[in-house]
């Protein structure tokens with residue numbers, strides 16, 4: 162049996178005196194219980210420690226059962242818990258348990274009861290032992306057996322990492338993500354996982370059955386706007402990221418997107434339409450924002466992440482494609498450029514979901530590294546502006562697409578703008 166001890170319950174054990182009664186919500190098939198109420202000493206009824214929004218809580222459907230006691234105990238008892246736990250099948254003689262409970266032990270009936278012990282002095286008595294101050298037992302007429310217990314930490318979510326990761330900088334960052342399909346959905350999850358504080362999702366499409374094989378959303382979201390489905394999932398999974406879902410088309414609603422860019426630090430485009438990629442790159446450059454474009458080329462053989470910075474010597478998407486073609490590089494998918502303005506789509510859907518998600522995670526990494534380098538983390542500098550990731554080997558292809566090992570990652574530098582480019586030249 163695992164007993165979950167939510168923050169509210171842990172707080173009461175730590176302040177409520179020396180002993181009291183305990184109530185749990187229990188699911189026997191799951192071998193799981195959660196503390197739902199405690200009393201303080203002998204006084205009064207068991208007080209609920211259930212959270213206000215009980216409906217979202219695990220075991221909310223199980224009724225609370227008044228089931229045992231909690232005790233303030235000597236720190237030594239928790240050292241015993243670990244020793245007994247390590248020797249499977251053994252238990253602690255009841256006399257030892259009783260002597261560690263100075264407030265007065267309550268005798269169990271024939272089936273025993275669950276007990277939680279709180280040892281405020283455990284860190285003084287066993288410094289650096291890592292012994293927890295709250296543990297659980299099953300107490301019978303002859304012995305006490307360790308039960309698993311897990312205390313909800315006071316801090317959960319991205320702030321748990323703040324001694325290892327620049328949480329504050331990323332929590333204040335605002336990222337716009339255009340495209341909430343297979344690459345886009347995984348990019349959104351990865352950006353939230355890195356701790357981006359504000360995410361604006363732009364995609365007009367709805368989630369349909371054929372999307373499920375590559376998308377992060379589940380069947381229960383079929384028919385909803387992809388951005389709404391993603392916003393809902395992220396609210397549950399990554400509540401530190403505020404998500405604004407906009408069921409808009411970046412081309413059709415370019416004016417609205419342009420207006421939002423003033424309040425955006427960086428734009429990611431994971432849309433699979435050629436025009437959507439161009440428009441995103443164009444709007445971002447005009448707004449002085451960096452755009453990161455992610456897609457797969459070559460029938461899913463190569464993942465590509467392009468970072469387009471609005472810098473004098475950095476050309477836009479069209480300029481880079483033209484420079485590559487001129488240098489003899491094989492255009493990986495002519496349709497990618499040929500379709501500009503005609504609605505032609507290239508064919509990324511030949512890749513499987515996890516390959517697309519690899520590209521998505523590389524795109525998210527590129528976004529986060531760009532933001533962090535900008536605010537003074539030189540260790541986040543990337544090797545280049547244009548990443549090619551071999552999802553399948555490509556021997557015999559023209560450079561720079563001649564990746565001959567699956568998993569190979571190649572970074573290329575920026576190419577300069579071309580004369581007369583309508584995106585790169587000043588309006």
Ligand SMILES: [Zn+2]
Nearest residue numbers: 477480582585
């Ligand atoms: Zn250009």
